Amino acid sequence: MSALTLAVLFAVVPILPTQDPESARETSLWTIGKRDGSGAEFALAPDRHSEFTRDGCFAVDRSDPARDWPYVQPGPSDAWAGGRSHTFTVAFGLVAAPTSAGTCRLVLDFVDTHEHQPPRVSLRLNDAEASLRLPAGGGDASIHGEPGKGRPHHAELAFPTAALRAGTNLLQITTAQGSWLLWDHLALTAPAGLAIAPVEGTVIASAQTSPVVHRVGGEPRRLVHASVLHFGAATHARIAVGDEGAIGFDLDTGLAQVDVPTRELDAPTTLPLAVTIGEREVARTAFTMRPARQLTIYLLPHSHTDIGYTELQTRIEQKQVDNLLAGMAAARRTAEYPDGARFVWNVEVLWAAELFLERMPAAQRGEFFAAVKAGQVSLQGMYLNELSGLCRPEELLRLFRTATTISAVTGVPIDSAMISDVPGHTWGMVTAMAQAGIRYLSTAPNYIDRIGDTLVQWENRPFWWLSPSGTERVLVWIPKLGYALSHAIRTLTPRFVDDYVAELDRSDYPYEIAYLRWSGHGDNAVPDPSICDFVRQWNADHAWPRFVIASTSTAFRALEERHGEQLPEVRGEWSPYWEDGAGSSASETAKNRASAERLTQAEALWAMLDPGQFPVREFEAAWRDVLLYSEHTWGAWCSVSDPNAPATREQWDQKQAYAAQADLQSRRLLARVLQQPRAVAFGGAPGAIDVHNTTGWPRSEVVLLSSGISDAGDMVSDVDGRPVPSQRLHGGELAVLVEDLAPFSTRRLLLARGPAHAPKAARVVANGDGIDNGLLRALVDVRSGGIVELRATGIDGNLIDTASGHALGEYLYLVGDDLAQLQSNDIVLLSIDDGGPLVATLRVESQAPGCHSLVREIRLAAGQRHLELSNTVDKQRLVARSYTRRSGKEAIHFAFPFAVPGGRMLLDLPIGAVRPESDLIPGSCRNWLTAGRFADVANAEFGVTWVTLDAPLVEVGALSATLLNSQTDPKAWRSAIEPTQRLFSWVMNNHWHTNYRAFQEGPVTFRYAVLPHRGDDTAEASRFAIGLSQPLLADLAGASPPIDVPLLSLSSPDVIVLGLKPSDDHRAWIVRLYGASGRDADTTLAWRNADTKVWLSDTSEQRRTPADGPIRVPAWGIVTLRAE
Known part of the structure; x- marks a missing residue:
């Protein structure tokens, strides 16, 4: 039946008080259960779900709810019930078919549903079909015998009486996706005049061909899964497909499920299926059988690395080292198994391999190298499961740097990467992977929570992801249930294979290569070599599908070789979801951003002053801590539900230490290169x-x-x-x-x-509520403390959109998720800290909800065309009975509404730039985005560049970051971003229910800058933002005269140097060029030493090809050079 027809047959109606079924010309055909919110009258109630063995089958006027209708209907996510869909059936008879058109109602009442994975339910009434997605429930207490703690739900579905027929009618209710539901009551009403008849005889309820091809006596055979309903005395029956030999089975009152063998066909064919008792045929149907697809399923064993969450981070370190040892041992034990059944251990992140090589003795390191060369251990190219949207550019490149260094040691190239749990990745990650030689990305997000519609859009839909420059691409592929399939089903079974391949068929999956992750039983799980025995036996007994235990690279290469040209190309930002948790520790997040920028500056300074002594190991250690802070595991599983638990405190202390250590190390490395021998005097003058x-x-x-x-x-x-x-x-x-x-x-x-020398340009002046340097003038609202007027020379009008209801830099505080309760600060106190002539600073002090105090500083310098804002929030801990309740949730935002008519917004990324909405791929997060260093809002004539130094999270156009706790419904997320010139800096929140922090306190400063400009020059915006992130450095003078001749300069304004460092081998400089204008450009490099030789390189820092003459740098792309 077509989707259009089905939409007419069934529609979910608003929840209204149910009419008396006996009134208004309606009659009740049947009722199962009592609407009392308990489900106590059903089988297995109230808490024996673990004893579930049979799907519900209820014959009206014959069956007993306490025997035939379980209180729980599991879903495919419930491993305890087989990890598959379950179909409950209601059979009822009608004396006669309806004689006139009318409407019937199916009334459904549920005690509860699963809290994180509420099911999608498919319903079939004879030939009519419908679908119903149930809302999230109240938790696990209800399934464990406390129905009063459930979250009840009521639904009604309407359909025409034409769907009914004389004789036996079947209603089939299937949990197609998600987890369990708990029944309270269901009923069917119809127009008066219809009468129930006894259910009698035998009916073939369904006949579905298994997609699996067996080997039986060397011949390919198929099975037909038949569901037979029998209402009568127990008997023996036979069932057959066409003229094939019949098989016998026992029929008792209720449902019998029978697998009927038949031969494989080479074309779609309609076949009869018949049930006989003795010599009498009692039921017949027809079904269409199609040839089975010749599918190869690659199985990728690994352990999902959570650095913390379940245990202290240091214990996880040892766990993953032990897992690598166990994976190598499993590979050795199965080395003689048939091809495809031998164990392969995919090391999910290189952090684990690095720990192994640091800690293991020479003998075991040798075994590791041998296993890598033999393909028994496959190294994946990402260092950690990173929140990539938090990364600075060099940090993002460092995320894959270890892939090049460790492959140089093993002699085995690394061309694939895994990332698990994390939904969404910043666009520049494609460039960073390509720079490290990585072609394949197995991304396997959490399949439950706060993932938007990531799986809806991309599960089992591989695609080529193009880089921002369009010159590189990686093959991206999300498997079924992300990384957690083995968590849900526990073991591979023939029934799972049958259901999985059938699911691929139903979704019109077009490829003959598929893959699954197998990550054991839980996060940081030990290897599970039991899959080897399953695969060995399966491949022996079945022609199709064929299983291959493999590396990521092997699986993806197989897809590329077979279907690479068929795969779609996708270009755009996959804006990530989980970076919002970084706002729960705003101080450390700001500190880590600064550390990454400081390390980039320190590398450049070592290249300028002392490249031969570049401390490689110290920089590696510092970058490691930067990456460890941006890794997705923030804290303990109970960090929100029990924020004072020892596990919560211990894990946060360690996470916080990553940011603190990165800060300390970056400062030391910078100070070390600056601390050359000091001159007591220069030219006879101190200072x-x-x-x-x-x-x-x-x-x-x-x-x-x-x-x-x-x-x-x-x-x-x-x-x-x-x-x-x-x-x-x-x-x-x-x-x-x-x-x-x-x-x-x-x-x-x-x-x-x-006396200090005054500036040559017009002096900057601050008065009571304004600041002015002749080029830029700002006026502060004495009520809100925000800026309500910003005017720039050469641009007409006020650049602040006061009609938005907000001022620039206005403080906004929200408890819960109701924007009607949005609060701002109290009355402000204005004062002048610095009165010019070079620098003027306005100080705006106020009391503010959620804070002990709020201090905003507005600074302007003589001759400068930009305004600097510094907002210091002295955060007060939110006191709440529960941090999972709305009353325990809070967020702080600063408003930035710009008046640039028709202006288009561009957000800076770690490598690249994105226009909200038009550059977002399906499955992207739109409720918040992560900004690298700046946003630019510009029309053809003028615009404003906005820089954020400390806070990465932005809301575009509206305060849309209001999703609290667990979020499992894809439809709850923002679906589009309309054109806008308004953004909000979302600086603090505690919106999560796990992992991230429940509260934060103490002073945190958030720095911004606003630069009005003529025209639209994104390269200039990049230079401006980088300049603020990496300011000029000053220190006491060294003993040697300074070198004021540039080490390196570029000819093209469209290209910037994103990074400069000494090579790790101390023999060259490594230069990263970036096409910051969004246009392809050629640039020449002028070196201080004219004899410098240049080669194209990459993250490996090795020579590739000579680079003589101008260098072509693609728009938003990176070119890495090695200069000697």
Whole structure:
């Protein structure tokens, strides 16, 4: 029956008080159970679900609910019930068929459904079909005997009386997806005049051909799964397909399920199926049998790596080392098994392999190398299961760097990667994988929670994901149930294989290669070599499908070789979902972002000042801690339900330590390269300061010198005696204006006692509620403390959209998810911290809900065209009885509504850029997005670049981050982002129900900048944002004169240097060029040493091909160079 017809036959109606079924010309045909919210009258009630063995089959006027209708109907996610769909059947007779058109109602009442995986239910009344997705339930207490703790649900479905027939009628209710439901009551009403008749005789309820091909005596054979309903005395019967030999089976009152053998066919054929008792045929039907697909299913064993969650992180380290040992042992034990049945251990993340090589003795390391060469151990190219949207560009590249270093040691290339649990990945990950030689990505997200419609869009739908530049691609493939199939079904069984292949057939899966993950029983699980025996026996007994235990690379290569040209190409951002949890530890998230930027600067500074002494191991350790903080496991499973539990505190202490260690190490590495032997004096003058530009373009900006290095005085000059503008600020720092500092170069300044030099440009002035430097003027709203007016020279009008109801930088606080309860701060106190002439700072203090205090600083410098905002939230711990209730959920946002008519928004990514909606692929998160460094809102004439230094989460157009706790319904998520010039920085939340933090407290600063501009230049926006993230560095001068000639400069403004570092072998510089303008561009490189030779390279840092002349850099793409 067509989908259009079915939509007319059945429709879920609003929940209304049910009419009396005996009234209004309706009659009750039948009722099963009592509508009392308990289900106590049903079989196995109230808590014996573990004894479930048979699906419900109820014959009206014959059956007993306490015997024939279980209180629970399992779903395919319930391993305890076989991990498959279950069909409950109601059989009822009618004296006569309806004689006139009318409507019947099926009334369904449920005690509860599974909390995280409520089922989708398919219903079939004779030839009419319908589908019903049930809402999430109240938890597991109801299935364990406490129905009062369930979340009841009522539904009614309407259909025409034409669906009914004289004689026996069948209603079949199937849990097609998800987990269990608990029955309370079901009933069928019909127009008056229809009468129930006894259910008699024998009926073939269904006949479905198994998609599996058996080997029987060397011949291919199929099975027909027949469901036979019998209402009468027990007897013996026979059943046969066409003229094939019949098989006998016993019939008792109720449902009998029989597998009927038949031969394989080479074309679709309609065949008869008949049941006989003695010589009399008692039931007949016809079914269509199609040839079975010749399918190969690759099975990928691995252990999902959660660094924490179930146990302390240090224990997980040893677990994964032990898992690698066990995987190698299983591979050795099965080495003589037939091809396809030998165990292969996929090391999900290289962190585990790195730990193994660090901790194991030489003998076991040798065994490891041998196993990798033999294909018994397959290394995957991602270092950790990362929240990629949090990564800075070099951090994202480092995520795959270990793949190149460890493959150099093993001699076996790594061309595949796994990531588990995490839904969605930042677009630049494709570029980062390609830079490391990785072609295949097995992504297997959590299949339950907070994943939007990821699985709806992409489960079993492989595709080529194109990089932002369009010049690279990786093959992406999500298997059934993500990484957790083995968690759900526990063991492979013939019934599972049958159901799985049938599911592929129903979904019109077009390929002859499929794959499944097998991650054992739980997270960080030990290897499960039992699959080898199953596969060995299965392949011996069956022609199709064939199983192959394999590596990710083997499976994906098979798909590429067979179907690669058929696979669709997809281009866009797969905006991730779980990065929102980083807002539960806003201070550490900001700290880790800064550490990554600092390490990038430190690498550049070592390349400039002392490349031969570059401390490779120390940088690796620092980057490791940065990556470990961005890894998806934040804390204990009980972090929200029991935030004071020892497990919660211990795991958070370790997670927090990753960010703290990265911060400490990055500062030490930066200080170490700066701490060259110091000059007591330079040219006879004390107070010499060196200022370093670690970026690839000239810089003009205000540098803040700490009081410790600027105590020589406030008067600043260059080495030639030319005055340099400066100003001592209220915090003790000395602000110094450095102009036109060449790329990758150093300038020396001299500090002395005396009055500071004033800037040449118009001075900046702050008054009671405004700030102005002649180029930019901002006005603060004395009520909200936000900026309500921003005007720039050369651009007409106010750049703030006050009609939005919000001011720029306005504080917004929400408890729960009802936006009607949104709060802002109390009355503000305005004061001037710095009055110019070089720097002016307005201070805005207020009390604010959720905080001990809120302090916002607005800063503007003379000659600058951008405004800087610094918002310090002294967070007050939210006190709640339960952090899973709405009253225990909170969020803090800052508003940024821009007035750029017709402006299009562009969000910076770690590598690439995305226009919300138009560049988002299906399955993307739209409720929030992660911004790399900036957003740009521009029309053809002007725009605004907005920079966020500390907070990565943004809401585009509306406050849409209001999804609390577990979210299992794909329809609950935002489906589209309309064109807008408004965004919100979502800085803090505790919206999760597990893993992330339940509360946070203490001061956290969130820094922003706003740059109005003419035209639309994304490369300039990138330079501006990177400049703020990687400011000019200043320290006491070294003993040697500074080198003010650029180490490297580029000819094209469309290309920027994203990273510069000494090579790990200390023989070259590694340069990463980035097409930041969004246009393909050619650039030449000018080196300080004209004899520098350049090769194209990649993450491996090895020579690839010589790069003579201009370098072509694709739009949004990366080119890595090795220069010697």
